[in-house]
Amino acid sequence: MKLDRIELREIQMPLLAPFATSFGQTTQRRILLVRVWDQDGADGRGECVASETPFYSHETIDTAWVILVQFIGPMVLHQGLTHPADLSGRLARIRGHRMAKGALEAACWELQARKESRPLWQLLGGTRREIECGVSIGIQPSLPQLFEKINTALAAGYRRIKLKIKPGLDIELVGEVRHHFPDIRLMVDANSAYRLTDAERLERLDEFDLMMIEQPLAHDDLIDHAALQRRLRTPICLDESIRTRDQARQALEIGACHVINIKLGRVGGHAEAKKIHDLCLQRRVPVWCGGMLESGIGRAHNIALSTLDGFILPGDVSASKRYWKQDIIQPEVEVTPRGTIEVPSGAGLGYQIDEERISALTVRTETLK
Ligand code: OSB
Numbered sequence: 005m006k007l008d009r010i011e012l013r014e015i016q017m018p019l020l021a022p023f024a025t026s027f028g029q030t031t032q033r034r035i036l037l038v039r040v041w042d043q044d045g046a047d048g049r050g051e052c053v054a055s056e057t058p059f060y061s062h063e064t065i066d067t068a069w070v071i072l073v074q075f076i077g078p079m080v081l082h083q084g085l086t087h088p089a090d091l092s093g094r095l096a097r098i099r100g101h102r103m104a105k106g107a108l109e110a111a112c113w114e115l116q117a118r119k120e121s122r123p124l125w126q127l128l129g130g131t132r133r134e135i136e137c138g139v140s141i142g143i144q145p146s147l148p149q150l151f152e153k154i155n156t157a158l159a160a161g162y163r164r165i166k167l168k169i170k171p172g173l174d175i176e177l178v179g180e181v182r183h184h185f186p187d188i189r190l191m192v193d194a195n196s197a198y199r200l201t202d203a204e205r206l207e208r209l210d211e212f213d214l215m216m217i218e219q220p221l222a223h224d225d226l227i228d229h230a231a232l233q234r235r236l237r238t239p240i241c242l243d244e245s246i247r248t249r250d251q252a253r254q255a256l257e258i259g260a261c262h263v264i265n266i267k268l269g270r271v272g273g274h275a276e277a278k279k280i281h282d283l284c285l286q287r288r289v290p291v292w293c294g295g296m297l298e299s300g301i302g303r304a305h306n307i308a309l310s311t312l313d314g315f316i317l318p319g320d321v322s323a324s325k326r327y328w329k330q331d332i333i334q335p336e337v338e339v340t341p342r343g344t345i346e347v348p349s350g351a352g353l354g355y356q357i358d359e360e361r362i363s364a365l366t367v368r369t370e371t372l373k
């Protein structure tokens with residue numbers, strides 16, 4: 005494969021409802037789509053999961069755009085590439101900026117799959133034909149509104165509920181939810197809102213039979229998470245803190261977590277995601293696929309990744325209609341009454357791209373040659 009052309013495109017999509025976490029609120033997504041073509045005219049697509057703000061990760065859509073234009077493009081265009089798995093090595097000189105790299109890398113995986121006329125999930129080594137879905141529910145203005153969201157998700161068949169928590173909206177809130185929904189699979193995500201000095205407070209979550217608590221402490225910490233895990237019965241799941249396979253290995257070695265949330269963008273693409281997955285599978289550590297409020301293209305990549313054997317827990321990959329009035333792929337991602345997504349069988353991502361819809365949402369484009 006030799007890349008001939010890269011197109012960057014920013015689309016803007018309003019979320020159906022604001023999504024609030026301990027680090028902030030999102031109402032309108034600005035999404036960077038990457039499309040690549042090789043010398044034979046074959047193409048592939050990826051989505052950069054960087055947010056509008058540097059509050060989840062240091063990367064934003066604007067930093068990713070600049071890094072793609074100034075560094076990633078020139079390093080990969082017109083170079084012989086044997087396989088998309090080689091890209092991360094090619095880009096290793098660029099420190100960090102994994103969401104920028106991951107968008108390009110994922111597009112190249114789809115390109116490769118389309119060239120081979122195979123589904124991307126098969127090229128990645130996946131086996132599942134159906135993936136289990138959970139939902140991530142943002143912080144709600146009131147408890148009745150939260151209950152309503154939970155009821156809607158359960159009625160749609162979703163297999164686990166994740167609640168966002170933050171200091172002051174945690175123990176009592178989770179207690180109320182557990183009291184009203186005694187039997188559901190429930191977990192919480194703090195997005196780094198606590199310090200180790202909050203351990204005593206966090207210990208109180210142990211009584212609610214949570215599947216896990218996601219990223220309670222600092223976004224770049226492993227050591228304090230290990231200290232916290234020694235005090236909690238509830239398993240810790242790391243999200244923000246795991247950006248490489250080595251960090252996953254170190255986290256497991258010191259007991260910083262018992263579960264890992266794998267996000268394609270956060271780890272820099274499918275190759276690194278697979279490495280983390282393989283490590284966890286070998287050590288019998290459960291993983292699941294996280295989400296970043298993606299449009300259909302990012303969502304389709306998450307579905308492909310989730311078909312790997314180690315993704316044994318329901319992920320945050322859910323139906324398009326939970327986020328968007330109209331998605332940019334056809335058919336939209338739908339969830340069965342069993343709370344699963346059926347993996348498409350077409351080549352590449354396996355969804356049609358709605359070009360007209362994308363054009364209508366586009367606010368800027370740049371072509372790299
Ligand atoms: O921490 O998993 C997270 C959304 C944006 C940034 C971080 C996170 C999330 C979610 C939503 O939890 C997942 C989704 O439904 O796409």
Ligand code: MG
Nearest residue numbers: 193218219243
């Ligand atoms: Mg998270």
